[in-house]
Amino acid sequence: MFTWLHPYAKTERAYALCQSLFPYFLSAAILGLVIGLVWGLAFAPPDYQQGDSFRIIYIHVPSAILAMGTYVAMATAGFVGLVWQWKTAYMSMIAIAPVGALMTFISLFTGAAWGKPMWGTWWIWDARLTSQLILLFLYFGVMALYAAFSDKQQAGKAAAIIALVGVINIPIIHYSVEWWNTLHQGSTITKIGRPSIVPEMKWPLLVSIAGFIGLIGTLVLLQLKNVILMREAHRPWVKKLLLTTPTKGGK
Amino acid sequence: MSPLMSIFKRDWQLAMRQKSEFIQPLVFFMLVITLFPIGVGPGLEILQKIGPGVIWVAAILSALLGMEKLFRDDFNDGFLEQIQLSGVPLALAMSIKVFCHWLLFILPLILVSPLLALFLNLTPAMYWALLATLLLGTPILSFVGAIAVALTVGLQRGGILLSLILIPVFIPLLIFATSVVDSAIFGLNYWPQLAIIGAMLCGAIAITPFAMSYAIRVSHH
Numbered sequence: 001m002f003t004w005l006h007p008y009a010k011t012e013r014a015y016a017l018c019q020s021l022f023p024y025f026l027s028a029a030i031l032g033l034v035i036g037l038v039w040g041l042a043f044a045p046p047d048y049q050q051g052d053s054f055r056i057i058y059i060h061v062p063s064a065i066l067a068m069g070t071y072v073a074m075a076t077a078g079f080v081g082l083v084w085q086w087k088t089a090y091m092s093m094i095a096i097a098p099v100g101a102l103m104t105f106i107s108l109f110t111g112a113a114w115g116k117p118m119w120g121t122w123w124i125w126d127a128r129l130t131s132q133l134i135l136l137f138l139y140f141g142v143m144a145l146y147a148a149f150s151d152k153q154q155a156g157k158a159a160a161i162i163a164l165v166g167v168i169n170i171p172i173i174h175y176s177v178e179w180w181n182t183l184h185q186g187s188t189i190t191k192i193g194r195p196s197i198v199p200e201m202k203w204p205l206l207v208s209i210a211g212f213i214g215l216i217g218t219l220v221l222l223q224l225k226n227v228i229l230m231r232e233a234h235r236p237w238v239k240k241l242l243l244t245t246p247t248k249g250g251k
Numbered sequence: 252m253s254p255l256m257s258i259f260k261r262d263w264q265l266a267m268r269q270k271s272e273f274i275q276p277l278v279f280f281m282l283v284i285t286l287f288p289i290g291v292g293p294g295l296e297i298l299q300k301i302g303p304g305v306i307w308v309a310a311i312l313s314a315l316l317g318m319e320k321l322f323r324d325d326f327n328d329g330f331l332e333q334i335q336l337s338g339v340p341l342a343l344a345m346s347i348k349v350f351c352h353w354l355l356f357i358l359p360l361i362l363v364s365p366l367l368a369l370f371l372n373l374t375p376a377m378y379w380a381l382l383a384t385l386l387l388g389t390p391i392l393s394f395v396g397a398i399a400v401a402l403t404v405g406l407q408r409g410g411i412l413l414s415l416i417l418i419p420v421f422i423p424l425l426i427f428a429t430s431v432v433d434s435a436i437f438g439l440n441y442w443p444q445l446a447i448i449g450a451m452l453c454g455a456i457a458i459t460p461f462a463m464s465y466a467i468r469v470s471h472h
Contacts, residue, residue: 137419144415148406157469158402161462162416165398169420172451176423180430 012237014088015228018221025217032211040204047201056114058205062212064107064128067135068170070100070216074142075167078160090156091231093163094146095224099216101139108132127178134173138166152231254339255347262351265324276317277359283309284367295372302371303381303432304425310360310385311421314392315414317356318400321348322467326404331467341467342460345397349463353393361385380435384428387448391424394455401466424451 007013040058047054074096081089111129112122123129142159149155232238266273287305291297325331325348334344364385368378399416406412427444434441 134419134422137415141416141419144412145402148403148412151472154469154472157472158466161398161402161466161469165395165420165462169423172423173419176426180426 009084009086009088011088011091011228011232011235014091015225018225018228022218022221025214025221028214029211029218030214032207032209032214034211036204036206036208036211040201040208044201044204045198050118053114053117056110057201058208060107060110060114061205062209063103063110064132065209066212066216067100067104067107067132070096070103071135071138071163071170072167074100075160075163078156078163081156082160082164087153087156087231088228090153090160091227092220092224093156093160094143095220095227097139097143097146097159099219099223101136101143102219103212103216104132104136104139108136127180130180131174131177134177135170138169142166254337255343258334258339258344258347259351262348263355266351266355272320273317273355273359276313276356277363279316280309280313280360281363281367283312284370288370298370299372299374299377302368302373303377304429305371306364306367306381307384307388307425307428310357310389311392311418311425312414313360314357314389314396315417318352318393318396319410319413321352321397321400322404326467326470332471335468335471341464345401345463345467346394346456346460349393349397350390353390357389357393361389374436376435376438377432380432380441381428383445384431384448387445387452388424388428391448391452391455392421394452394459395420398459398462398466401463401470404467405470424448427451 008017037058041055044055044058046052074093077089077093077096080086081093108129111132115124116122142163145162146152146155146159149158229238229242284305287301288298291301322331322345331341331345335341361382364382365378368381373381396413396417399413403413403416427448431441431444431448434444
């Protein structure tokens with residue numbers, strides 16, 4: 001069933017795939033972010049209660065939603081690596097980790113900046129903030145374990161196991177923390193029936209989420225290309241590639 | 252004697268020969284708890300309020316401290332490789348080791364907890380609830396922690412890394428455990444939270460041995 005996937009276990013093919021997917025993600029990122037953010041930050045109507053300060057939602061919500069999804073993607077890559085023993089799966093896993101940590105950090109930072117005018121404090125031990133913070137620590141754990149091994153194949157396996165332990169834990173953390181303390185408002189987009197966000201505010205948000213997905217894809221592909229090149233530096237195809245494409249100033 | 256029984260007996264005898272090693276986490280546990288009244292002030296009300304959380308945090312930290320050596324010697328002298336060759340299921344053998352470790356390193360912490368409950372001004376109702384959470388919850392620390400120990404056993408300096416990986420994973424347990432004691436303060440029913448901790452324990456005992464044995468195979472690689 002998955003035989004069409006097998007060639008990508010070879011690093012050379014995976015690199016070529018990254019190369020060919022890259023422009024699509026890059027254009028999705030640029031289009032989505034420019035349209036979504038300009039629309040949201042400049043043209044969407046101000047909130048009746050929060051005024052203009054609600055506009056940070058167009059950065060906060062996409063990064064917060066995608067931070068957890070990125071963790072699941074990372075754990076899935078790790079799982080694929082453990083099951084089929086693919087080197088490239090571990091490489092993708094470790095390429096996703098810093099991007100996910102970045103998203104988590106953005107959501108925490110924008111959340112703090114939003115909390116100051118609205119709740120009157122930078123940080124409160126609210127359920128979602130706490131589970132997001134724990135998520136950041138889970139990312140750090142995976143990256144730290146990977147970095148601790150000098151044999152990178154072994155490092156990939158170890159980090160994959162810890163990523164899977166984390167992914168089993170994510171729902172437990174989410175619900176336990178929710179039970180523990182909640183001040184954060186509920187989700188406004190996915191409420192069934194009548195969403196509590198007006199369409200003029202919702203559409204730029206959805207576009208901006210699409211833009212963030214593009215951004216994550218772009219960053220992951222860049223990172224994955226670097227990981228592949230560094231790990232395979234001794235291979236003839238890498239040497240050939242690097243010798244035939246002279247650096248053209250950032251291109 | 253069955254092979255699993257002999258593994259247990261061997262671990263027990265080895266630990267008994269180095270008594271100082273399992274006294275260290277115990278003293279550490281008591282020292283951490285002593286720091287809190289000194290740090291936050293000796294007010295009886297504050298101590299009662301933070302007491303259960305402090306005892307649990309101290310238990311997690313001392314469990315992490317004691318856990319580092321869980322598989323180290325057996326990994327280095329080839330004992331775990333011998334088990335893999337012997338036909339005894341590795342997952343079972345490692346579970347026995349974890350259980351033995353819990354008996355020797357964690358149970359003493361629970362045994363001195365009445366004393367600490369006095370230090371922190373806990374009421375009897377709070378103490379019984381705390382004891383129940385410790386008895387059900389600390390084996391989860393050992394079983395889940397053993398996965399990370401098995402992964403880091405081949406590394407030269409695994410200590411801090413182990414805490415870095417494990418502390419986020421232990422947070423839900425801490426939440427449920429302290430919530431049990433909070434309910435006990437007001438005389439509320441705390442069986443639901445206790446049941447969730449029990450469910451976590453059952454899940455951990457069922458799943459983690461396989462993850463541990465896989466992790467050891469990765470480390471042997």
